[in-house]
Amino acid sequence: MGLPSKVKIIDVGPRDGLQNEKQVVPAEVKTHLVHLLQEAGLREIEVTSFVSPKWVPQMADNAQVMQAIARRADIEYSVLVPNMKGFEAAVASRPDEIVVFASASESFSQKNINCSIAESIERFAPVVQAAHAQGIRVRGAMSCTVGCPYEGDIAPAQVESLARLLRGVGVDRVDVADTIGVGTPLKIQRALEATFKHFGVDQVSGHFHDTYGQAIGNTLAALELGVWNFQSSVAGLGGCPYAKGATGNVATEDVVFMLHGMGIDTGIDLDRLVDAGLYISAQLGRPSSSRAGTAIAKKRPEPEGGAPGSVCV
């Protein structure tokens, strides 16, 4: 299969990126990050999650952030929802898409959402129905599709089984997530092919964490199978609170740099995206994890009274 000519990126930085921060990130900072991503040309942004604040306190300001965003009609805003309670809370903030999240690993399902895979699917069924009844699209995130922090390797058959269950409850599309970043290109392709048994290539996205530096290679491996939807985090933010040691997603800047270098259109202004990455990194008080973002910032002329690559906000 030839490479796709265009790619759509969902930046998951505000949600996946910031859910694992030790420090408190104010709602205003999250909102400003979403605005910078919008200005950079992102057309899908995963903003927050409506999960239990006892489990993930970093997302407790979910409604506040959704409320504060200056929404644009050409942008889709998604939020994570683990159950009906989360859906009912989320719906008031008018998400364009909700994301139910399941795992290909039984142990990770228990640690992350406190139930088995089968129980999670039972929980999602009414959520999907209710979302569709209100015209809200539903994505199913599939975690641990190549490896699990508790079980080790995950077989493609486990991914196929989860994709079948999610198809059965009617989710519109799915993410193939390498939650702990242990995937390598051929393993990622096997997980994607298992998913294609139940979802068309246009309904499948890649979501690769970069713990072992494999995420760019894995993105290319997915492109080779025709996948053209990806999730990534500006500045490589992130990690999962229930996957110890896992680092952030592949940095959006790095993915965009690769895609533009291959002549693949993303609709994203890389320079403005780098600004967004510098902004959130400055707010968090640490350098960006994006290699491309850092390289581009270093080449910028030094502004008066500021360090190279600094950004005014």
Ligand SMILES: CC(C)(COP(=O)([O-])OP(=O)([O-])OC[C@H]1O[C@@H](n2cnc3c(N)ncnc32)[C@H](O)[C@@H]1OP(=O)([O-])[O-])[C@@H](O)C(=O)NCCC(=O)NCCSC(=O)C[C@@](C)(O)CC(=O)[O-]
């Ligand atoms: C699913 C539960 C709620 C089960 O947690 P539980 O403790 O089994 O739930 P429960 O139904 O027994 O309720 C316990 C308490 O939570 C409340 N509650 C219950 N639901 C909600 C809700 N939606 N919003 C707000 N509050 C809620 C509920 O009302 C109750 O409050 P209390 O009576 O004790 O005061 C919990 O395990 C949870 O919130 N887990 C979320 C964990 C999480 O967000 N993990 C990170 C997601 S990232 C990911 O999964 C991977 C992904 C998507 O990024 C892709 C990848 O990289 O792999």
